[in-house]
Amino acid sequence: MRIEGAAVAGIGMVRFDRYPDRSGAHLARDAGLLALRDAGITLAEVDEAFVGYIQPAAMIGIKAMKELGLTGLPVTHIENASATGLVAFREAAWAVASGRAEVAMAIAFDKMTDMARNAPSRGTGRDQLDSTILPAAYFALWAQRRMHDHGTRPEHFAAIAAKNWNHGALNPLSHRRPDHTVTVEEVLASQLVAEPLTAMMACPADDGAACAIVASTDWVRRHQPDRRVVRPVASALQSEAYSPGHTFLGPVVGPATMTRTTALQAYEEAGLGPDDMDLALCHDAFANEELEYYELLGFCGEGEGERLLDAGDTALGGRIPFNTDGGLIARGHPGGPTGLAMVHEVVTQLRGEAGDRQVHGARRGLAHLVGGGSVCTVNLFETD
Amino acid sequence: MARVAIEEGYFTVPDDPAEAPRLLGSRCGACGEHFFPRRQVCARCLHDGCDDVELGPTGRLWTWTYVHVPLFAKKNAKVSAYGVGQVDLPEGPRVQALLVGGPDDFEIGMEMVLDLETLRTDDDGNDVVIMRFSPHRAAGAHEGGERP
């Protein structure tokens, strides 16, 4: 169903980085205050909040919300792995579109650096059958199969990584802001993690928080008459659909078709297609993913992603720039907040406030995330 | 000295170390679809009632990688780099697991066979084993040759 009558009233984020001396709750508070200020309100005007995080702790979301105030508003926790932030946004958008709330907040925070330090039982340290395999490995499995099927070379993956590092250099809110132009050779020469993926083809582990405030379109036009109104028009969320050969055990990428069917649903709900998009943000935790999503999100046919990349179509200045803020690879990927950083970038671009990385005349944008190999969400935004 | 699985419920540990282990899977009583690991409700037709079966031990390599990071973060195995792959079983499921060998040993489409690797010895003196797939050398040497 198309989302009607909701618009983004405010955005805010704490630049993703390592923050050993700041708690997750304080990072959330700071992102929340930025978004409230951007909307021109306080928490008193917020009717409902959705708090996202993937840290394995109970009720830390409601505790973080108290840093912004205690107004009695309903607070719901959201956890959908890497897709968490966009799913929190989806709930806020629908809370407004349904008429239940006039103003709703989506906020997320995480400290990946804490999770790495405090939970040695996670990931490769866990003494279980399905814990032997690093994220880099299961994304590398996908990359190897693509090289086999389509003749893709590590240089293609490196070119995507270099592009996103260089996009990050133009974004003051990017974790990685290289002081030189990152080259394909530099990416290929970095530490080999899981063949063919190198360290510079992967997102960093970092901390951060981000927030978006959604309000009714009427409210936004009334309160922000001088600003271009950015509206979410579709938000599709799907989990895995079974097909023969499904891999159940172990951390996996999940079926690639999940991104295709989720994107189709979003386009259909909005009455739009890939040709209508001016920019796209996708889950590029590893560079090979972005190449796959060119095709799965419908921007080119199967096996044509390399040509789209080689033509420069997915870089700033190209036909459909991908990950204009640096993507997960440069802007960062703390977990929960990642999706709300994407909302931050799409809204900044559609408002025409993206500075050196502005996509000229951008009117529509797409934000895509997958989570835990088990869910996918595709969100479409437009401005007048 | 006995051998024990690193985690129960995924593979057999034969008394005879020369015997290949098998995967503990399920077969739907209604539509016949196979699954690994075991499950009660069929993921294909939603029938409540899958039967326990043993799967493998052979399959074909769908994809592979070689990881240049210590296995289990060095916690309990002296393995500084290792292979990972996805293997298509003849019964249907695609299984992700460790691989035996170096990066030059793997080729997509090759036949693989399941075996067990000892990771360490536990406090009771048992060998703790994990499942993994290795290139099926017998099949490679004699194309279409004997299978276990």
Ligand SMILES: [Zn+2]
């Ligand atoms: Zn069935």
